[in-house]
Amino acid sequence: MGRVGVLLLNLGGPDKLEDVGPFLYNLFSDPEIIRLPFRWLQKPLAWFIATRRTKTSQENYRKIGGGSPLRQITEAQGEALREQLQGSGLDAEIYIAMRYWHPFTEEAMARLIDDGIERVVILPLYPQFSISTSGSSFRLLEKIWQENPKLQEVEYTVIPSWYKEKGYLEAMAELIAQELDQLPNPDNAHIFFSAHGVPKSYVEEAGDPYQQEIEECTYLIMQTLNRANEYTLAYQSRVGPVEWLQPYTEDAIEELGEKGIKDLVVVPISFVSEHIETLEEIDIEYREIAEDCGISNFRRVPALNTHPVFVKALADLTVDALENPSLTLAQVNQMKKKVKIYPPERWEWGITTSAEVWNGRIAMIGFIGLLIELLTGHGLLHAIGILQ
Ligand SMILES: C=CC1=C(C)c2cc3[nH]c(cc4nc(cc5[nH]c(cc1n2)c(C)c5CCC(=O)O)C(CCC(=O)O)=C4C)c(C)c3C=C
Ligand SMILES: [Fe+2]
Ligand SMILES: [Fe+2]
Numbered sequence: 452m453g454r455v456g457v458l459l460l461n462l463g464g465p466d467k468l469e470d471v472g473p474f475l476y477n478l479f480s481d482p483e484i485i486r487l488p489f490r491w492l493q494k495p496l497a498w499f500i501a502t503r504r505t506k507t508s509q510e511n512y513r514k515i516g517g518g519s520p521l522r523q524i525t526e527a528q529g530e531a532l533r534e535q536l537q538g539s540g541l542d543a544e545i546y547i548a549m550r551y552w553h554p555f556t557e558e559a560m561a562r563l564i565d566d567g568i569e570r571v572v573i574l575p576l577y578p579q580f581s582i583s584t585s586g587s588s589f590r591l592l593e594k595i596w597q598e599n600p601k602l603q604e605v606e607y608t609v610i611p612s613w614y615k616e617k618g619y620l621e622a623m624a625e626l627i628a629q630e631l632d633q634l635p636n637p638d639n640a641h642i643f644f645s646a647h648g649v650p651k652s653y654v655e656e657a658g659d660p661y662q663q664e665i666e667e668c669t670y671l672i673m674q675t676l677n678r679a680n681e682y683t684l685a686y687q688s689r690v691g692p693v694e695w696l697q698p699y700t701e702d703a704i705e706e707l708g709e710k711g712i713k714d715l716v717v718v719p720i721s722f723v724s725e726h727i728e729t730l731e732e733i734d735i736e737y738r739e740i741a742e743d744c745g746i747s748n749f750r751r752v753p754a755l756n757t758h759p760v761f762v763k764a765l766a767d768l769t770v771d772a773l774e775n776p777s778l779t780l781a782q783v784n785q786m787k788k789k790v791k792i793y794p795p796e797r798w799e800w801g802i803t804t805s806a807e808v809w810n811g812r813i814a815m816i817g818f819i820g821l822l823i824e825l826l827t828g829h830g831l832l833h834a835i836g837i838l839q
Contacts, residue, residue, distance in 0.1 A: 453569025453606075455543040457536075457769055458559060459529055460575040460588040463549030464519025464726060470552065471509045475501035477551040483587035486657070500691075515730040522553070524724040524756055525576065528765070531757045535766040543769070544568060550588050557595065564601050571607040572772045573780075574765065576723055578619060579664035580612035580787050582657055583649055593780040608777035610768055611787060614668040618764025622755055623718070624675040630716050630752045631680070640714040640748075641681050641707055644669045645733060647721040648686035648695040660787055662696055668720060683707065687737070688728050701740055708744025715746050723755045 465474040479485055479497035487493055512518055529545035536543045544566060548559035563571065573592065575585040589609065596602045613619065631637040646665045653659040669684045685703035686696040698706075707715065717737065719729045733751050741749045755761040 452773070454567060455541065455773070456546055456563050456566070456568035456571045457529075457532065457543050458546045458548050458563065458571055458573045458592075459525060459532075460548050460556075460573065460577075460585065461521065461525050461550070461724075462584065463552030463555075464521035465512060465552060466522060467518045468509050468512060470518070471512055472501060472505040474552050475504055475508060481551070481587055483583050483590065486652075511727055511731045514735060515727060519552075519726055520730075521724055521726050522547075522549070524754075525549075527757050528576070528724070528762070531759075531762040532765050532769070535762050536769060539766065539770065541770065541773075543572075548588065548592075550584075550591065556588060556591055560592075560595050560599075560602070564599070564605070569605060570773070571605060572769050573607060573609040574768060574772075575610065575612070577721065578612065578614040578616075578723065579661055579668055579721060580659075581649055581661035581721075582653055582659045582787070583661075585612065586659075586784070586787060589780050589784055593784060596780065606777065607779075608772050608775075609780055609783045610772050611778065611783045612664055613764075613768050614664055615671060616764045616768055618760050618767060619755075620671050620675040622758045622760040622764065623672045623720070623752075624677075625760065626752045626755070626758070627672070627676055627716065627718055628678070630750050631678070633750065634714050634716075634748055636714070638678075638680065640716050641683065641712045642673070642676075643700075643704070643707070643715050643717045644672075644682065644684045644720050645687045645700045645717055645737070646684065646696075646719075647728060648689050648699070650691075651694045651696055654696065665720065672718075672720070687732060700737060704737060704741050704746070705744050708741065708746050712746060714748040714750075715741055716750050716752060718752045719754060723761065725754045725756060729754055 463474070465471045476497050479500045480494055482490070482493060485493070485496065485500075487496065525547050529547055533543065533545045544563075546559040546563050547554050548556040550556060573589075575588060577584045580586065589611075596607075627642065631640055631642075634640050646669075649659060649661055654662045666684065669682070673682055683698075683703055685698045685700040687700035689695040689699060704715070717733055719733060722728070729751065738749050738751075
């Protein structure tokens with residue numbers, strides 16, 4: 452076998468407060484994060500939203516030490532994986548490919564080519580697939596592969612999602628059990644799975660399998676845990692005005708508080724490293740909500756980070772991927788997008804879903820155009836003299 456590389460995909464996060472604005476701009480420039488009918492609107496809208504969000508987001512990063520720990524943790528995971536693979540006789544180089552911040556996917560691919568890697572395993576650090584996370588990285592990689600002739604000789608295989616992996620489920624169950632057992636009465640605790648949300652339209656219109664994978668993953672973790680505790684699944688971190696997957700974490704916590712739940716063990720399940728949504732959103736914001744509604748014992752299960760059982764699971768996934776038939780990026784992008792075409796391909800007359808979708812979009816574009824014009828002083832209404 453030629454020289455092997457493992458490409459670890461992750462989202463990336465600002466290392467320091469000055470990075471927050473450009474990081475947010477990169478994130479909102481991605482059509483897999485904000486799905487617009489017109490490409491030309493993407494960059495101005497990304498600039499607009501990033502500019503508006505930067506201050507609040509910086510405040511949140513300030514509360515967790517002035518930047519995201521994601522790069523450091525992902526590097527430690529990469530190093531632990533390299534050692535684990537070496538221990539089982541596979542010498543592999545690890546490459547970290549972030550989607551919106553350093554080390555960018557393009558940088559990782561350039562290094563991988565320079566190092567003369569001949570076989571690559573593409574392993575997203577997201578257990579469940581979403582169009583907005585692994586899907587976005589896969590799409591970018593497909594483009595990089597198509598555009599670089601040097602990559603035509605590099606063999607690769609993709610692991611689309613891996614939430615059913617035994618070692619992953621066992622590591623999650625172990626961490627939950629540890630947290631439950633800190634409580635005076637572990638059997639009475641309510642287990643609260645908090646997944647990162649996505650807009651509802653991703654699932655219902657674009658066919659994102661994310662919700663189904665999250666639900667199945669939650670069920671499998673509970674089976675592995677093998678305890679009789681009651682549990683809830685809710686979705687956190689909603690951004691913007693559209694509807695996201697429900698129930699929202701904040702509402703579900705309040706409801707449990709009203710029902711008289713006193714002990715809550717919160718499990719972050721869409722992500723395997725500590726990041727702003729665990730350290731700030733759960734540990735600070737949701738804890739406050741819980742305490743305000745009478746939940747006196749609020750505990751959060753730590754992220755997997757470099758948990759040895761989890762690292763072993765990543766190594767097993769890598770070895771299995773090398774031993775099994777390869778999966779291409781085109782196959783995975785096709786396979787994971789299985790329901791409706793978005794936007795609807797064929798126009799239908801009357802009060803149809805497609806008409807409603809387009810009406811909404813046209814109204815949104817008009818509204819955004821007006822906002823940008825009011826802020827910048829340039830645009831159609833100024834040109835034709837309606838605004839001065
Ligand atoms: C599985 C995990 C994630 C999904 C799904 C996801 C979808 C998603 N996220 C946004 C908007 C933002 N995400 C931000 C940061 C961020 N998101 C994830 C994970 C998922 N996102 C991570 C790991 C991070 C980085 C965290 C860090 O420590 O830096 C941010 C920036 C932070 C903030 O301002 O709140 C935004 C904004 C959307 C719109 C979306 C689905 C469409
Ligand atoms: Fe996010
Ligand atoms: Fe958030």
